[in-house]
Amino acid sequence: MMNSGGVIHRFPKDFWWGTATSATQIEGAADVGGKGPNIWDYWFELESHRFFNQVGPGNASRFYENYEEDIERMKELGHNSFRFSLSWSRLFPEGQGEVNEQGVDFYNRVIDKLIACGIQPFVNLYHFDMPLALQQRGGWESREGVEAYRMYAQECFARFGDRVKYWFTHNEPIVPVEGGYLYDFHYPNLMDFQKAVQVAFHSILASAQAIQAYHEGGYGGKVGIILNLSPSYPRSQHPADLRAARWADLFFNRSFLDPSVKGEFPEELVNLLAETNHLPKVEEGDLETIRMNTVDLLGVNYYQPRRVKAKEHLPHPEAPFMPDRFFDPYEMPGRRMNPYRGWEIYEKGIYDLLLDLKENYGNIECYISENGMGVEDEERFRTEEGIQDDYRIDFIREHLRWIHRAMEKGAHVKGYHLWTFMDNWSWTNAYKNRYGLVAVDLENNCKRTVKKSGLWFKEVIAQNGF
Numbered sequence: 487m488m489n490s491g492g493v494i495h496r497f498p499k500d501f502w503w504g505t506a507t508s509a510t511q512i513e514g515a516a517d518v519g520g521k522g523p524n525i526w527d528y529w530f531e532l533e534s535h536r537f538f539n540q541v542g543p544g545n546a547s548r549f550y551e552n553y554e555e556d557i558e559r560m561k562e563l564g565h566n567s568f569r570f571s572l573s574w575s576r577l578f579p580e581g582q583g584e585v586n587e588q589g590v591d592f593y594n595r596v597i598d599k600l601i602a603c604g605i606q607p608f609v610n611l612y613h614f615d616m617p618l619a620l621q622q623r624g625g626w627e628s629r630e631g632v633e634a635y636r637m638y639a640q641e642c643f644a645r646f647g648d649r650v651k652y653w654f655t656h657n658e659p660i661v662p663v664e665g666g667y668l669y670d671f672h673y674p675n676l677m678d679f680q681k682a683v684q685v686a687f688h689s690i691l692a693s694a695q696a697i698q699a700y701h702e703g704g705y706g707g708k709v710g711i712i713l714n715l716s717p718s719y720p721r722s723q724h725p726a727d728l729r730a731a732r733w734a735d736l737f738f739n740r741s742f743l744d745p746s747v748k749g750e751f752p753e754e755l756v757n758l759l760a761e762t763n764h765l766p767k768v769e770e771g772d773l774e775t776i777r778m779n780t781v782d783l784l785g786v787n788y789y790q791p792r793r794v795k796a797k798e799h800l801p802h803p804e805a806p807f808m809p810d811r812f813f814d815p816y817e818m819p820g821r822r823m824n825p826y827r828g829w830e831i832y833e834k835g836i837y838d839l840l841l842d843l844k845e846n847y848g849n850i851e852c853y854i855s856e857n858g859m860g861v862e863d864e865e866r867f868r869t870e871e872g873i874q875d876d877y878r879i880d881f882i883r884e885h886l887r888w889i890h891r892a893m894e895k896g897a898h899v900k901g902y903h904l905w906t907f908m909d910n911w912s913w914t915n916a917y918k919n920r921y922g923l924v925a926v927d928l929e930n931n932c933k934r935t936v937k938k939s940g941l942w943f944k945e946v947i948a949q950n951g952f
C-alpha cells in the first residue's frame with residue numbers, strides 16, 4: 487500500500503479524478519418517466535439475437551432508481567468529477583418538440599446530488615443514442631437532425647447550465663459513423679460510404695452549432711468534444727506502410743480532431759473525397775460555423791492503438807468504398823491483448839497521443855475522458871473481500887504512469903476518468919465484459935459491491951498520485 491512519502495507520480499492539485507459513463511448504458515427505465523425510445527431500444531426489439539445473451543438496455547444498471555446511493559458511493563471512492571450523458575429521448579421523447587419535464591426533473595436531481603457530494607458534473611449531450619423518431623426521419627443523415635440537436639443542446643444549456651460547467655457535444659462521434667454506416671455494429675446497420683460522410687459532417691456541424699450556442703449564452707463554463715483517438719502505428723518505416731498509417735490517421739483521428747480543434751478538415755481527406763465523388767452536402771455558412779466554433783476542451787478516450795500495414799491485395803474495384811481501401815490491420819507479433827474485448831493493451835499509446843496534441847494541436851487543454859479494461863466473468867475472481875481485479879489496477883496504473891510522463895513533457899492534461907464507475911451495459915456486448923470499479927449483480931437486483939480496483943483508485947485519488 488502507498489503512503490504519502492511513497493508517492494512517486496504526483497498529479498497537480500485540482501486534477502480531475504473520476505469515472506465516465508453514458509445514459510443508455512446505466513439508466514435502465516427505458517420506457518419509464520416519459521422517455522421515448524431511442525435506436526438501441528428499437529434495434530434490440532428488432533434483433534435481440536445480435537446482443538450478448540440477448541440482454542437489451544431496458545433495465546441496464548438501474549441508475550434511474552439508484553442514483554442517490556450510486557453518487558454517494560462515488561463520493562466514498564473519492565471522485566471529484568463524474569461524466570455522464572443526458573438521454574436525448576428522455577428529454578425529448580420525439581427528439582424535438584415538447585420537453586419531457588419528468589426527464590428534466592431526473593437530471594436536475596442527479597446534478598444537484600453530485601454537487602451536494604462535492605462532485606463536478608461533466609455532461610455529455612450525445613452518446614450514440616439517437617431518438618428513434620428522429621432516426622426515422624434520417625437522424626444525422628438529415629439536416630433536420632442537426633437542427634433538432636441544436637435545439638436540444640440549447641434547452642440543456644438553459645436548464646442545467648447554471649450548475650454544469652463542463653459540457654461535451656458528443657462522445658466518439660466517429661463510432662456511430664463506423665457502426666451505423668460502414669461496419670454494421672450500430673443501427674441503422676448500413677454500409678454506405680456516402681451516407682457515412684454526410685453523417686460525419688452533420689455531427690461536426692451540430693457540434694460547432696452547439697458550441698456557438700453555448701458561448702453566446704454566456705454560461706461561464708467550458709464546452710468540448712470527446713474523441714476516441716488511437717495512434718496509428720505503421721508496421722514498418724517502408725513508405726507504403728507509412729502511407730497506410732497516414733490514411734488510417736486521417737480517417738479515424740483527424741477527420742474529427744482537426745475540425746474540432748482547428749476548425750478545418752484535413753486537406754488530403756477533402757481532396758480524396760472530392761476525387762472519389764464523396765463530398766458531403768454543405769450549405770452556405772457551414773464551414774464558417776465550423777471554423778469559428780472550435781472546442782474549449784478536448785476529452786480523449788483511449789483504449790488501444792491502431793496498427794496498420796500497406797494492403798496485401800488490391801481492393802476489388804467494384805466493392806463498396808471503405809476507409810480500409812487504404813490500409814490493412816497489422817497484427818504485431820507478441821502484442822499484449824485483452825482477450826475478452828480483443829483489444830491490444832499498449833499503455834505508451836496514451837503518451838504518444840498526448841504529445842501529438844501538444845505538438846500539433848496547440849497543446850489544447852484536454853483530459854483523459856475514458857480508459858479502462860473490460861473483463862469477462864469477473865465473478866471467478868471474487869473472494870470475501872470482493873472481486874480481486876489486480877489486472878485492472880495494473881492497467882490503470884500503467885496508463886497513469888504514461889500520462890504523468892506526458893505531463894512532465896508539458897502536455898496540458900487536466901484529469902483522468904476511468905471507464906467506468908459500475909459495470910454497465912456495453913452496446914452489442916451487453917454485460918459480457920465488466921469495466922466497473924463497482925460490480926453489478928444482475929441476478930440480484932443489480933446489487934453493487936466495490937471491487938479491489940475501487941479501493942485502490944480511492945487511495946490514488948486521496949494521495950493525488952501513486
Ligand code: BG6
Nearest residue numbers: 508657658827860912913915919
Ligand atoms: C467507448 C464508449 O468506446 O468504449 C463506451 O464510449 C463503451 O460507450 C466503451 O462502453 C467500452 O467499449 P465496449 O464496446 O466494450 O463497451
